[in-house]
Amino acid sequence: MIFIVGLGNPIPKYLGTRHNVGQAIVSYFQKINNFPKFQLKKKLESLISEGKIDNKKIILVLPQNFMNNSGLVIQKLVRNWKLEIKNLIVVHDDLDLPLGKIRIKKDGSSGGHKGVQSIIDCLKTQNFIRIKIGIANEKRDLIPVEKFVLEKFDKEEKKNIKKVMEIVCEIISNFCKKGELNKVRPATFKLN
Secondary structure, eight states: EEEEEEEEOOSGGTTBBGGHHHHHHHHHHEEEEEEEOOOEEGGEEEEEEEETTTEEEEEEEESSSSGGEEEEHHHHHHHHHHOGGGGEEEEEEEEEEETEEEEEEESSSOOOOHHHHHHHHHHHHOOOOEEEEEEEOTTTTOHHHHHHTTTTTHHHHHHHHHHHHHHHHHHHHHHHTTTGGGGGGOOEOOOO
């Protein structure tokens, strides 16, 4: 089983914001792979969609608690499904990467991302795959971080994010098909 978690905040006003790009990508993955609609699992505080890619069970997760408490949801998933942490992929925004840059990382610190830090704290390990999506632009240093991450993408940025979503979904599909998540190597991609 492979778990793909998209980080974000659950309230509708946060849809389309920089901080919710992880959830947007996992939702897009669900759609293009014809997985069933997401269903709320109250016990797990998550929207869940289960499907298969090349006969491998894939569970898509959109936590329904706030970003800073993401680890509590992941901890419940691990217990409920006896998830091996090496089969966990977390997709999230990264304020330190420019818009359009994608970085794949396995292991290591949270880099200051509170949602990722919550996961590390609750799981007591850093050994899971992260797909980091750059959200920074020229305004990044001009306004407070808390305000910047909750801004919506402008029209031009939306076009770039759509391309990023397609690339990330292809990366995730390849991980799932090969079934070799333990062999994932750090990598960085940038839109042309």
